[in-house]
Amino acid sequence: xxxxxxxxxVTKIYGSGENAVVAVNDVSFSVAxxxxxxxxxxxxxxxxxxxxxxxxxxxxxxxxxxxxxxxLAKMNDAQRTxxxxxxIGFTFQTNNLMPYLxxxxxxxxxxxxxxxxKSECRHMAVELLTRLGLGNRLNNLPRQLSGGxxxxxxxxxxxxxxxxxxxxxxxxxxxxxxRAYQVVETFADLIHGYQRAGIMVTHDLRLCIYVDRVIxxxxxxxxxxxxxxxxxxxxxxxxxxxxxxxxxxxxxxxxLTPDGQSPR
Amino acid sequence: xxxxxxxxxxxRNRARFLLISLLVALxxxxxxxxxxxxxxxxxxxxxxxxxxxxxxIAYQADAQLLIAASRLPRGILQNIERxxxxxxAGPIEFSRVSIILxxxxxxxxxxxxLDVSLIQVEPGRPGxxxxxxxxxxxxxxxxxxxxxxxxxxxxxxxVGDEFTIRSLQGTREEFYTLxxxxxxxxxxxxxxxxxxxxxxTGDQIKPKPVVEDRPSSDLASNIIxxxxxxxxxxxxxxxxxxxxxxxxxxxxxxxxxxxxxTAYENTPGYSAQKGTLDTQRYFALVIGVLVLGxxxxxxxxxxxxxxxxxxxxxxPNRTIIAASLVQITVVTAFGVFLxxxxxxxxxxxxxxxxxxxxxxxxxxxxxxxxLLIGPLGGLLSIxxxxxxxxxxxxxxxx
Numbered sequence: 001x002x003x004x005x006x007x008x009x010v011t012k013i014y015g016s017g018e019n020a021v022v023a024v025n026d027v028s029f030s031v032a033x034x035x036x037x038x039x040x041x042x043x044x045x046x047x048x049x050x051x052x053x054x055x056x057x058x059x060x061x062x063x064x065x066x067x068x069x070x071x072l073a074k075m076n077d078a079q080r081t082x083x084x085x086x087x088i089g090f091t092f093q094t095n096n097l098m099p100y101l102x103x104x105x106x107x108x109x110x111x112x113x114x115x116x117x118k119s120e121c122r123h124m125a126v127e128l129l130t131r132l133g134l135g136n137r138l139n140n141l142p143r144q145l146s147g148g149x150x151x152x153x154x155x156x157x158x159x160x161x162x163x164x165x166x167x168x169x170x171x172x173x174x175x176x177x178x179r180a181y182q183v184v185e186t187f188a189d190l191i192h193g194y195q196r197a198g199i200m201v202t203h204d205l206r207l208c209i210y211v212d213r214v215i216x217x218x219x220x221x222x223x224x225x226x227x228x229x230x231x232x233x234x235x236x237x238x239x240x241x242x243x244x245x246x247x248x249x250x251x252x253x254x255x256l257t258p259d260g261q262s263p264r
Numbered sequence: 265x266x267x268x269x270x271x272x273x274x275x276r277n278r279a280r281f282l283l284i285s286l287l288v289a290l291x292x293x294x295x296x297x298x299x300x301x302x303x304x305x306x307x308x309x310x311x312x313x314x315x316x317x318x319x320x321i322a323y324q325a326d327a328q329l330l331i332a333a334s335r336l337p338r339g340i341l342q343n344i345e346r347x348x349x350x351x352x353a354g355p356i357e358f359s360r361v362s363i364i365l366x367x368x369x370x371x372x373x374x375x376x377x378l379d380v381s382l383i384q385v386e387p388g389r390p391g392x393x394x395x396x397x398x399x400x401x402x403x404x405x406x407x408x409x410x411x412x413x414x415x416x417x418x419x420x421x422x423v424g425d426e427f428t429i430r431s432l433q434g435t436r437e438e439f440y441t442l443x444x445x446x447x448x449x450x451x452x453x454x455x456x457x458x459x460x461x462x463x464x465t466g467d468q469i470k471p472k473p474v475v476e477d478r479p480s481s482d483l484a485s486n487i488i489x490x491x492x493x494x495x496x497x498x499x500x501x502x503x504x505x506x507x508x509x510x511x512x513x514x515x516x517x518x519x520x521x522x523x524x525x526t527a528y529e530n531t532p533g534y535s536a537q538k539g540t541l542d543t544q545r546y547f548a549l550v551i552g553v554l555v556l557g558x559x560x561x562x563x564x565x566x567x568x569x570x571x572x573x574x575x576x577x578x579x580p581n582r583t584i585i586a587a588s589l590v591q592i593t594v595v596t597a598f599g600v601f602l603x604x605x606x607x608x609x610x611x612x613x614x615x616x617x618x619x620x621x622x623x624x625x626x627x628x629x630x631x632x633x634x635l636l637i638g639p640l641g642g643l644l645s646i647x648x649x650x651x652x653x654x655x656x657x658x659x660x661x662x
Contacts, residue, residue: 048658057576057654078580085578092657098269098570100276112265113579141276157577169658 004164004197005031005054010063012049012220023049025220026063031165036191036198038208041217047201048169050217054199055088055167056080068164085113089158089166089196093173096154097142103129103153104138110161121160128156132186148179155187159194166191166198172207184210208236266586274591281595284559288599289606291552292634295545296607297620299630302541304619308455309537310528312383315451318354318390318489319505321527325518329530331358331486336519338483343516344490349508351493354389355463355485358382358453359470363419364428364439377430378419381453384466390489392460395446398423402445405464410446414457423447429459432471440469455619490521549633556641560592564645571649572656581650588646589639596638600631 012024024046031037039047052058053065056072065072067087075083084090089110097106107125111117117125129138132152142150151171158166168187172180184200188210191198200211208214214232216224226232274281307314313321322344327334336355344353362377385391387401394400395410402408411421421427421444429440442461451458461469467483492508494501509521522530529535564571571584604627611622 052655052658055576057658081575081578081580083578084576085580088578090577090657092573092576093659094569096573098273098574100273105272110577112268113577113583 002033003030004033004035004068005199006064006066007050007054008064008066010050010053010060010065012046012053012058013061022220024053024060027217027220027222028063029215029222029225031197031199033164033197034192034195035213036188036200036211037213037215038211039199039201039215039217040203040205040208041223042203044219045217046220047217051167051169051199051201054165055090056084085110086161087164089161089163091151091154091158091166091168091171093170097150097157099142102139102141103134103145103149106142106153107156107160110157114161125156125160128160129153132156146179147174148183151175151179151183152186155183155190159190159196162194164197166196168198168200170202171200172202172204177206180204180207206236208232266583266588267590269583269587270590270594273587274594281591284556285595285599285602287555287559288552288596288634288638289603291548291555291637292600292603292631293607293610295548295552295630295634296604296622296627298541298545298548299626300607300611300620300622302538302545303623303626304621305455305541306534306538307450307621308452308619309531309534310453312381312393312451312453312458313524313528313531315393315449316391316489316524317394317491318524319492319494320490320509320512320521320523322353322488322490322512322516322519322521325520327520329520329522329527330532332532334486335484336486336488340516340519341485341488344488344512344519347508347512347515349492349504349511351491352390353488353490354386354391355384355483356391356487356489357384357463357466357470357485359384359466360454360456361459361469361471362430363415363459364430365419378415379456380415381456381458382429382466382470383451383453383458383460384463384470384485385460386463390491393448393451395448398444398446400446401460401462404462406462407440407442407465408445408462409442410448410460411444412448412451412458412460414450414452415459416444416447418457429469431469434472434474487527488519545630549637552634552637553641556592556596556638557644558641560588560642560645561648564588564648567649568652568656571652572654575652575654576657584649585646588642588649592638592642592646593635596635600634603634604631 007027007029010024010027011022014021014023027050039050041047049058053060056075059073070083072080072083098109101109104122104125107129108117108121111121126138129135132155134149134152137145137149142153145153158168171183171187175183184207187198187200200207209232211232212227214226214235215222216226226235322336322340323329324334324336341353341355344350359382360379361382362379364377365375367375385401387404392401393410401410416422419427423444423446425444426441427444429442431438431440448460451460463483463485490512492504495504505523512521513519574584608622611620614620
């Protein structure tokens with residue numbers, strides 16, 4: 001598998017002098033085609049800032065980001081906008097879809113932005129939405145869709161234009177647990193099926209059972225990378241047990257051990 | 265792509281956009297009616313003067329270009345005609361009389377007399393308008409008149425008909441009968457339709473504060489219309505007109521000579537009336553700019569998250585600008601179209617006496633101004649949309 005994304009010693013510093021805040025600190029990793037990774041960590045760990053730099057929405061203070069071998073830092077604003085449109089797929093926490101476009105039109109939007117949408121593009125959009133279980137919701141507006149359906153439309157939009165890298169920011173933030181599992185499972189299947197490089201930013205560690213690698217960040221640094229299946233499953237299930245225990249006993253998370261066990 | 269987004273958004277939110285189009289339609293109706301009123305009242309004041317087939321007009325020197333205050337004796341006319349470069353000159357005298365309308369109203373009463381401007385001219389000289397039907401005035405003392413098309417319509421008169429004029433002579437009402445020999449185009453003066461009569465005939469008819477035993481031997485007029493031997497070249501003609509103004513004022517004593525435009529701009533009330541109506545019209549346009557600007561700015565504020573997502577997925581600024589411009593233009597154009605249809609439909613059922621005239625040029629200028637207020641009002645919202653950062657989509661915008 002070839003490398004789709006390579007991040008080399010990327011640092012992002014906001015402000016300067018005494019007010020400088022290091023949001024991302026010397027981060028390096030790569031993602032291969034067909035690989036789906038999770039970027040996890042507590043709030044303020046720098047994962048969303050890193051995602052913004054991967055999408056070309058922010059310039060790194062130091063380091064380089066290569067997508068398909070092209071250095072994002074060497075592109076001007078217009079080139080980065082065009083690159084995002086052509087090579088990156090994106091889903092967001094909320095407000096993903098244009099409220100005045102139907103599900104099918106929202107998916108076709110990426111193709112239209114990239115030069116037009118003829119009958120083949122329409123066929124692709126219908127096929128993708130049907131595969132995502134939305135074959136009977138093609139002409140519904142976002143307000144007529146549930147949160148899970150909206151996220152699935154956003155996933156279809158992120159994949160329709162054959163991007164190199166698919167980025168998703170907290171895709172399950174507004175969904176219940178069952179819907180969240182469904183959406184991420186579908187997303188993972190498509191990333192693997194279409195051989196795209198996928199990165200999901202999430203704070204819900206239970207969803208890591210669907211990814212190939214987990215990159216855990218804290219204070220702007222990568223503190224742990226899990227790439228073995230059993231390690232990842234153990235990591236995710238520990239979090240699931242922890243969450244289930246919290247729900248069952250209503251004790252505060254702070255009183256649990258990091259493995260989700262009750263303290264002795 | 266911008267047009268695609270604009271049309272989809274407008275169509276799927278058509279109720280909201282229809283409301284703002286209706287607002288534009290009402291503004292259009294307001295601006296068009298004010299423009300029509302300005303045109304109608306303006307014409308009512310100056311139509312006869314602006315239609316004059318003359319190059320210059322002479323006033324009494326110290327009359328401050330007020331027609332009613334200007335008195336030019338017969339001798340001055342002869343002096344003007346002697347100045348080299350003058351082709352011909354004609355005295356013009358203005359007053360007001362009433363035409364007694366025949367028949368009775370449905371209530372069995374006599375109809376209200378039609379007030380008209382009585383314009384006295386010398387037959388065949390500058391000041392006598394060309395007729396569309398019938399013939400020009402022929403007899404200096406003839407009991408004949410040319411009526412304008414408004415008098416013909418309102419009094420139901422045609423060529424060959426006789427009509428009665430009521431005029432106040434001292435404290436007595438006197439009645440005079442004249443025959444219509446010609447009908448000319450609308451020639452309003454002082455917001456009234458006009459009848460044009462020979463100077464000597466009119467001198468007997470026009471209202472007088474005191475009854476004179478004998479007509480005055482020294483006939484006078486308010487102004488004198490002067491026609492020049494103008495060169496064919498427009499630039500030379502302009503220069504010649506200026507030269508003749510100075511020459512006439514230096515060679516004929518106690519007169520002030522101006523061109524036609526200056527003459528009607530100094531008609532009492534004309535400039536003040538035009539200024540007032542123009543101010544109202546511009547104010548309505550400014551209100552339009554502010555209302556549309558406010559609407560589209562609020563809409564842009566509500567769409568920050570959407571615009572952020574659009575930019576994050578790679579939508580260039582030119583597409584965002586095009587979408588906003590197309591949307592603003594469509595909404596404004598539809599409103600202006602609707603307003604024009606409403607205004608012109610209402611104009612068809614307006615009573616004849618209301619001085620509203622929709623001159624093509626005035627309507628065109630008003631419509632172009634109205635079409636421009638949308639994009640002008642929307643500039644702020646477009647600027648705001650362009651400034652939305654794509655990081656907004658990730659909640660990272662500063």
